[in-house]
Amino acid sequence: MRVSMIGAGNVATHLAKALAGKHEIVQVFSRSMANAETLARATGCPCATNVPSRITADADFYIISVKDDAIASVIEQAPASNALWVHTSGSVPMSVFQGRRSRYGVLYPMQSFSKQVEVDFASVPLFVEGCDDATAAQVTALAQSLSRSVFPADSDTRRRLHIAAVFACNFANHMWALADDVLRDAGLPFSVMLPLIRSTVDKLAALSPAESQTGPARRLDYAVIQKHLAMLTGDCHSVYDSITQSIIKKHNPRP
């Protein structure tokens, strides 16, 4: 596959590095010429540009990996090649291509990337969609050349994925922020909690989160729950109360 990489940010960089070697990256585009050149160099690609109209018309696969609100304008400005076009966004619907290209889809890698941290791309879950069955199959094939974890996901499924990620990452992280508040009040650094957090995550490889749930709410230990609530104030108190109720409800459904 001759791939044109449109974008040179975090996602584009990791994706392009995973593509290089398996496919030929023929051009890297970025608004920033320095970024385009850096990524081109890193992936053995001979051509970098920062002018949208100079994006090559001669690739098999165009990967648009730019900020969500720049996707539509990039599609407008790039040559309307008949090849296969995808974007990599979790929250932009595939229909952004409608009426502007004939063969298009989405290839969404669900991982938080930063240029400094190496990623084992083969284990990054990729969610794919195509405008028709043949196109979906082609996007899937490209995705499977990069990762062991490829799932079909239409725009509605991608939105649900995002909601799940909000719970699993953003909200879990907020629980750690509240734990940090409690620890700071006790004069302890947050780092004391890291081994326990890591082993809680490690359990998820073998058990579902519901199966591995422990703690006072899970075992209906109201004496401990009351003692804890009596020691908490403000937001820690109200979150402790509402999440405890939610755990009790989940594990003790009404008959």
Added chain:
Amino acid sequence: MRVSMIGAGNVATHLAKALAGKHEIVQVFSRSMANAETLARATGCPCATNVPSRITADADFYIISVKDDAIASVIEQAPASNALWVHTSGSVPMSVFQGRRSRYGVLYPMQSFSKQVEVDFASVPLFVEGCDDATAAQVTALAQSLSRSVFPADSDTRRRLHIAAVFACNFANHMWALADDVLRDAGLPFSVMLPLIRSTVDKLAALSPAESQTGPARRLDYAVIQKHLAMLTGDCHSVYDSITQSIIKKHNPRP
């Protein structure tokens, strides 16, 4: 140090293995003779017993690592040696020893142990307390021979630690359980979320949880929040709403 290990459960097993080599384990007691013998064998200890009154009077250090509600009765039944006694519980106050022993304290390893999973004990945070300064120093010295992470913690601090662990582990795990519900509705396995969860945890090595907070609530993206709430029902809806409010409040304090 000549150590008597009272208990052969998960905590006792990992603690005894970490002690062996550095200290002499002179006896292992457990209600289950099979467990006492297994742990004695694993730690090169010549003596196992399941009779409380046969616990040796001849050790320097007694470590009581049994279920919380069995600690008091073990103290009653074991010989009232003048040596140093500790228990390993996060939630039983040190005062359980008061009037029953003269030198006592607590050595609480904050980690979730299972016999099957090896643990790098040197990185397990240990929280120590002693009935007086000299005793606290001795418990600290023993703890420092086992782990790089040793902190003084009185019974009140241990209770706050437990609250922090409820937020950081039990409540974070419940967020994963709710994410699992959302994913199951979308026809996806929970495993798709693991790489993202792991990288969220990895960020905590460099940033505080508050610093590394991301997501729609953090960036006050009310359009996305409203779309998500419209797609959720039941407990997922109410938890999404309350945690979103809590994140907004934490990161945008009233002037």
